[in-house]
Amino acid sequence: MSTLTEHPHPEQIRVAVSTVIFSLRRDPGDDRARVVMPLVRRTRDPFEGRWALPGGWLGDVEGMEAAASRTLAETTGLAPSYLEQLYAFGDVDRSPTRVVSIVYWALVREDESRATAQENVAWFDATTHPELAFDHDHIVRYALWRLRNKVGYSRIAHGLLPDLFTLADLREVYEAILGRRLDPANFRRQVEGSATLIPTDERRGGSHRPARLYRYNHDVELAERGPLPD
Amino acid sequence: MSTLTEHPHPEQIRVAVSTVIFSLRRDPGDDRARVVMPLVRRTRDPFEGRWALPGGWLGDVEGMEAAASRTLAETTGLAPSYLEQLYAFGDVDRSPTRVVSIVYWALVREDESRATAQENVAWFDATTHPELAFDHDHIVRYALWRLRNKVGYSRIAHGLLPDLFTLADLREVYEAILGRRLDPANFRRQVEGSATLIPTDERRGGSHRPARLYRYNHDVELAERGPLPD
DNA sequence: CCAAAAGTGTTATAACTACACCCATGT
DNA sequence: ACATGGGTGTAGTTATAACACTTTTGG
Numbered sequence A, B: 001m002s003t004l005t006e007h008p009h010p011e012q013i014r015v016a017v018s019t020v021i022f023s024l025r026r027d028p029g030d031d032r033a034r035v036v037m038p039l040v041r042r043t044r045d046p047f048e049g050r051w052a053l054p055g056g057w058l059g060d061v062e063g064m065e066a067a068a069s070r071t072l073a074e075t076t077g078l079a080p081s082y083l084e085q086l087y088a089f090g091d092v093d094r095s096p097t098r099v100v101s102i103v104y105w106a107l108v109r110e111d112e113s114r115a116t117a118q119e120n121v122a123w124f125d126a127t128t129h130p131e132l133a134f135d136h137d138h139i140v141r142y143a144l145w146r147l148r149n150k151v152g153y154s155r156i157a158h159g160l161l162p163d164l165f166t167l168a169d170l171r172e173v174y175e176a177i178l179g180r181r182l183d184p185a186n187f188r189r190q191v192e193g194s195a196t197l198i199p200t201d202e203r204r205g206g207s208h209r210p211a212r213l214y215r216y217n218h219d220v221e222l223a224e225r226g227p228l229p230d
Numbered sequence C: 001c002c003a004a005a006a007g008t009g010t011t012a013t014a015a016c017t018a019c020a021c022c023c024a025t026g027t
Numbered sequence D: 001a002c003a004t005g006g007g008t009g010t011a012g013t014t015a016t017a018a019c020a021c022t023t024t025t026g027g
Helices: A064-076 A136-153 A156-160 A167-178 A184-192 B064-076 B136-153 B156-160 B167-178 B184-192
Strands: A014-025 A034-041 A055-057 A082-089 A099-107 A121-125 A197-204 A211-216 B014-025 B034-041 B055-057 B082-089 B099-107 B121-125 B197-204 B211-216
Touching: A014 A064, A014 A136, A014 A156, A034 A064, A034 A136, A034 A167, A055 A064, A064 A082, A064 A099, A082 A136, A082 B082, A099 A136, A099 A156, A099 B099, A136 A156, A136 A167, A156 A167, A167 A184, A167 A211, B014 B064, B014 B136, B014 B156, B034 B064, B034 B136, B034 B167, B055 B064, B064 B082, B064 B099, B082 B136, B099 B136, B099 B156, B136 B156, B136 B167, B156 B167, B167 B184, B167 B211
Parallel strands: A014 A099, B014 B099
Antiparallel strands: A014 A034, A014 A055, A034 A121, A082 A099, A197 A211, B014 B034, B014 B055, B034 B121, B082 B099, B197 B211
16 A cells, blocks of 8 residues: 555554444433443453444455444344444554554444343443453443533434434433533524424324434434545 | 354455655745645555655564554654544555555654655655555545644644744644634634643744744643543 | 734624523323 | 423623724834
């Protein structure tokens, strides 16, 4: 690639792809939703027995994003509603052998995330999880930071919701990600003014006054990430 | 890395590191500064003769950021005032052989960028440059987008200026990057209110009223990039 | 004195925040 | 009827933008 500094033959550096997958979990008891992620228990050295991010080696005729999707399918069994490259980690000592990890982060809708039933896969709270293998603790922290950051200036929150949702649902997503309460009135005006939602005529009646259901406007993109492939 | 999907042995994928280096050029004739970047002319296939981003293979005991710095030193001969990972490019068909490129972007101060005199290296306007090798056109577009984006919410503009500078100098940097004029009065108030500049007692007298010289306040960081190494 | 950039002041507009208040429904 | 979340109104604050104006230098 580019101007090649002279090496008789490039050394053996392996390329892996991992993905931080976020979803939302709203348990019967809790009144707030939590951000959760699936982890995989390692069945071999190094770090045998420890939890780690789902991932695998990059195939030699496989695109990196495709590898991330494959990873995601193998663990959750479903397609992500949002997928974006997070960062490339390549410190010399981050693994016993030299591995460069291209890390992606993804969003999966709550209803879909329930489908997971693989062996050695479990969902954890994204903020309070066991100590992970390799530098994955660090990676998860960074992914969470990016998620919180991005939710402030783009529309990715919809990636965690089903087709139809109320404004309270959407607000709950923001609150779970940002970790603080938002004013319902101001929240409503903000999203209504942004032309990203299409109001439907349907309502959903919980225990009180029924709320209008909205649909996401796919004309505006989930997130602007500049001039990048798709 | 992580949960390893079974491959008898990972295939031969090579890892390269490239850097998009930005600097500012203020030529005698022009009244505005331009964003410029150094390119390297390829001396071998593929794309022999075409201009490309400076870069090289990642050494097997070399960190990725170190590789980017090395690249930068080999072309400009100097250390960057700012260096950040841009993106990892790994499409299967972006090169005749499978190469994953970890791309960084960097800022170099104008006075330092004059020192370049390597063979096969030349500086080009960042917006109007010849068609580059590989997918480097695409990469440069993305790097420029990130630069313009980041200048809006962080202090990286100082990475293009010497130790002492006037507010007009700083404003010129912003104008060159954003491609539009800024109101001097409002610009002054914004940066003065942000506590990132330390006023000195020195002045610089051009052809008219002397302007106060400022120094960058290193207590606040150049840019917040979240919980990432250094 | 004049041109031009340095630097200050003023005002209009938009965005954000807090919070009071009314509405519609299940119980 | 009443508790509760859905939904609207409004006023204070803050950030931004436009632009008039004063100051200080070199020529």
